Amino acid sequence: MMSYIRLICIVCTIYLIPYTAHAYSNDVLQQLGLRIKTVVIDAGHGGKDPGTVGNGIVEKEQTLIFAKELGKKLQSAGYTVYYTRTTDVYIPLEKRTELANTKKADLFISLHCNSHHDSSIAGFETYYLSVQGSDKRAAFVASRENGVSANKLNSLQIILSDITLDSKQEESKDIAHHIQRSVLARAKQYSYTIKDKGVRSAPFFVLLGARMPSVLVELGYVSNKQEANILVQASYRKAVIQGILDAIQSYQKSLATK
Numbered sequence: 001m002m003s004y005i006r007l008i009c010i011v012c013t014i015y016l017i018p019y020t021a022h023a024y025s026n027d028v029l030q031q032l033g034l035r036i037k038t039v040v041i042d043a044g045h046g047g048k049d050p051g052t053v054g055n056g057i058v059e060k061e062q063t064l065i066f067a068k069e070l071g072k073k074l075q076s077a078g079y080t081v082y083y084t085r086t087t088d089v090y091i092p093l094e095k096r097t098e099l100a101n102t103k104k105a106d107l108f109i110s111l112h113c114n115s116h117h118d119s120s121i122a123g124f125e126t127y128y129l130s131v132q133g134s135d136k137r138a139a140f141v142a143s144r145e146n147g148v149s150a151n152k153l154n155s156l157q158i159i160l161s162d163i164t165l166d167s168k169q170e171e172s173k174d175i176a177h178h179i180q181r182s183v184l185a186r187a188k189q190y191s192y193t194i195k196d197k198g199v200r201s202a203p204f205f206v207l208l209g210a211r212m213p214s215v216l217v218e219l220g221y222v223s224n225k226q227e228a229n230i231l232v233q234a235s236y237r238k239a240v241i242q243g244i245l246d247a248i249q250s251y252q253k254s255l256a257t258k
C-alpha cells in the first residue's frame, strides 16, 4: 500500500514539476527521493563480535578505520554523515538500519572484510539485498556475515521470501555497480591490482529493513596474505574511499540525466 501511494506521489511530482529536457534540478531530485544528502556508514561487527580474523587482521578494527575515513571524506564533500558506531562496541544488526531509517538517510553503506578457507581467493565485492543469494558463494558470505549456519540461513530465507523487498532494490543494485566500478578504477590508479569479484546479491540481515538504497561492501579478503597486507595500507583505503565518493556522485549524475 505504501509503495502504491509512493508511486502515485512520484508520478504526480513528475507531472507537476517542470524540468528541463536533460536534467532535473536538485530540488526535484530531492522531492523524488533521488538525491543523496545523508549517508549512514556502518562499520561491520564490533565489540564481542570481531568478524573475521586472518593474517593479523581483525575485521571489526579495519571496518572502523575505513568507516571513519570514509565519513570524513563524505563530510568534506558536503554530505551529512552518521555512523552506526565510532568505537569498538557491539551493535545488533537490526539496530544499524534502524538508525539509518531514523536519520532518514538516503544511503546506507555497510563495510566488511571477507575471508575464505582457500587462501588464494581475493578481490573486491559489492552486495545488495536479495532473498536468494545470486550464487552459492554469495549465500556463503551472507551466512558468515549474518553469523548463522547455511542451514539456518535457508530457513530464514523462507521467512524473508514472505516479506516484499523494498522497492529500493533496483537503486541499491545500481549504486552497488557504481561502487564496484569506481573503487576498482581508483585502486588501479593507485597501482593496486585488485580482482573484480563483481556485484552480487544475498540475504544480509544488516541490510534488511533499510528504507533507503543500501549496499554491503566487502573490502578485501583477510584470508589472502597479499590482500591482507593491502587492506591495512593507507593508500588502499584512500583509493577505496575516493572510489565510493566517485560512485555516489556518478550515481546521482546518472539519475539527473535519466
Ligand SMILES: [Zn+2]
Pocket: 044, 045, 051, 052, 059, 111, 112, 113, 145
Ligand atoms: Zn563482516
